[in-house]
Amino acid sequence: MTDTQPDRNERAQLAFARLLPKLFRGGQAFVGVEAALSGLDADTAARRPEGLPHSVAELVAHVNWWNRWMLDIIEMGQALPYPAHAADTWPAVTPQDWPRVKAEFYELLARVDTHTARPDLANPVNHDETIGELLADFALHTAHHFGQVVTVRQALGAWPPPGGGDTW
Template identity: 25%
Template sequence: MTTKEVLLKQLSACLDQPNWFVPLSAAIEGLSAKEASFKSGTANSVWQIITHLTFWNDRYLTRFKELPLSQIHIANDETFSTNESFTEEDWQSAIKALQNVLSEWIKALEECSEEKLLLSAYKEPFEPWSSVISNLTIHNAYHIGQIVEIRKMYGLWDPKNGVH
């Protein structure tokens, strides 16, 4: 299996292909805007996690495509922000944005060469794109797991979706 094939498999597992963990599609299935905005103390809501994942996946995809970034620097805490409107329409838009960027990642990887994955993602230090994308998928899986745990905490998880 090539590096590209491994990364494609990881991204698909994050988006909608059940594997060793629940994919995003199952983690958010049936969740309402109100439920997605539930918070406990200083923990992030599901909606905030979705916003965070969309930001980082989009930012790295933009860099991977060698397009200009809209912002030079943003504090990680700021990537969890959501608007104050928690409508179903806004929630569906937030979900769609993350699903779209993950789908775009899959498409970009399918179209790229193996050589591109060996190039550095940064000017300094050297870190190949293959490593950066692998870490991005680990980051996605971590937060998808948080979504499942948050749903369990609020009694909003059905174990038939993949986790007991």
Template identity: 25%
Template sequence: MAGIKDILLNEMEVCHSKIEMFSGMNNSLKGLTAKQAGWREEECDNSIWDVVNHLIFWNERFLHQFIGLPVSKEEFSNDSTFFKEKDSSLLNEEQWENAAARLEQVFRAWKEAVMECDEEMLLTPPAPERPWWKTISSMNLHTAHHIGQIIYIRKRQGSWEPVNWH
């Protein structure tokens, strides 16, 4: 029977790079240009780049807390974590590649941190209301939600290539 760690690592792998019931993040961003990543349909919509920045923010913040690094106490709103660039013409390929690489690095660091921790750590609460395993599982679901948004945006802009997961 799989333990908590095995389940969390599977969730992470599915969100990161597997193609199972849905496309993982790697495939969802595959071949995306900076122009496509910065595209938004309406002024108030998030771009793929905005979503990637949001995922970097939250996944990195929880990772730092999990491995014992300092986490900023500065107040912020969830909307501010999307780091919207209003003029997408100011964004370039190198910046986009750096953002995508940073998200990749955060995913890899999370998998490594979970692989190296003992299961007791996963039962320890980062906050009074729930243990780490629930926080990590919710983070994985949050990532899956945003993968769906990325694919939807790519479909709207005509840049999505369907994958065969069967």
């Protein structure tokens, strides 16, 4: 191996660091978060479709709760207690809250961006999890709930967004 060629671990780390932001933001494999939220007014964002348990605003507030929890762990470098009840991670949201909830989502996403290419992704941070595992887990959590955002928008007749989006 030459000095100019990264070893296998470094290449894997680089690939993982490139993948993480895509998992949080979407894009090629699934509709990006910006597109999923675009053109959504506060009343529509806060409305629950019949037969579905959450509104878009509630889903995004839930993602915010968990992303903030994860970032606090990473940035403080210590484990935090897990919530006692799932309901604790679902804040109540009104139409008036939507601008704040949406802005907070993007602020947290910007904080996540600062951690995705860290050289210490293999370091433990939360019990048995590494920084990289925690980021990947929460990226998948975000992607999961943004799939639900699309479904809620479809059920409300608010899909596709103004910029377009998959309609199948």
